[in-house]
Amino acid sequence: MTTPAVVRAEDAEGVCEQAAQEFLRLAEESVAARGRFAVALSGGSTPRALYQLLSGQPNRGRVDWSSVEFFWGDERSVPPDDEASNFRMVREAMLQTLAVSEAQIHRMEAEREDFDAAAREYQETIARVLQVSATGPPPPLDLVLLGIGPDGHTASLFPQTKALDETTRWVVPNEVPQLNTRRMTLTVPMINAARSVIFLVAGEKKASLLAEVLYGPSQPDQLPSQLVAPVSGRLTWLVDEAASRKLPASISKLPASISK
Ligand code: 6PG
Numbered sequence: 001m002t003t004p005a006v007v008r009a010e011d012a013e014g015v016c017e018q019a020a021q022e023f024l025r026l027a028e029e030s031v032a033a034r035g036r037f038a039v040a041l042s043g044g045s046t047p048r049a050l051y052q053l054l055s056g057q058p059n060r061g062r063v064d065w066s067s068v069e070f071f072w073g074d075e076r077s078v079p080p081d082d083e084a085s086n087f088r089m090v091r092e093a094m095l096q097t098l099a100v101s102e103a104q105i106h107r108m109e110a111e112r113e114d115f116d117a118a119a120r121e122y123q124e125t126i127a128r129v130l131q132v133s134a135t136g137p138p139p140p141l142d143l144v145l146l147g148i149g150p151d152g153h154t155a156s157l158f159p160q161t162k163a164l165d166e167t168t169r170w171v172v173p174n175e176v177p178q179l180n181t182r183r184m185t186l187t188v189p190m191i192n193a194a195r196s197v198i199f200l201v202a203g204e205k206k207a208s209l210l211a212e213v214l215y216g217p218s219q220p221d222q223l224p225s226q227l228v229a230p231v232s233g234r235l236t237w238l239v240d241e242a243a244s245r246k247l248p249a250s251i252s253k254l255p256a257s258i259s260k
Helices: 012-034 048-055 086-098 115-130 188-192 204-215
Strands: 005-009 037-041 068-072 074-076 143-146 171-176 181-186 196-201 234-240
Touching (some): 012 143, 074 086
Parallel strands (some): 005 234, 037 143, 143 196
């Protein structure tokens, strides 16, 4: 893995602006190189503003949306119209404005009774879209967007859950006893195969956690976000001032721009 870049913006809005610029750059690069841009979107509250920025002008006109394949990093076990659905959040914040073809939108069907079959079929969908074998190693998505939860989880890789140990599958169901629920999630190998992974982290509530994840001792079972280390891709942490307050001064004083 290349050294992760930690890039600071003033506030959550700035984090989303930086992320939007990086999204535009990667989309252009990926479409030019491979004819498509395959992205896994994250849920949570922070990225909503990013999706709104992307679907608003001028950004909307800067992406060849017909070449974008939309995947999700994780999903809650609810129907797609439920308020807690990550799919619904992205649809409302971005997809309904863009009016992209349904064939480009690959939501995780986490409302299904047979969760394991749904996860296996999602792996097959990724394989079909990226034109690789569904039984081989995880293929590289062009971009995986992630956040960190207050307990150190990312995607739906929660502390001390079974999905953390997955070494082969790309997508798995994950029982999350601490939330008394189950989720569907991309696995660590799938995330780490990506060409680019970007974490969006904002707010002072994340400050101690962010310092722990980035500079604390390695304890991935407790802090699953520490497992994110793209094999040959690029890892970028986009953080705001409040979230970066407990980082070493050299990092928290970095200028607000993405190093190329
Ligand atoms: C979800 C997520 C999750 C999220 C983090 C951060 O479905 O909840 O995908 O992993 O990214 O919990 O969420 P915030 O941006 O709301 O802090």
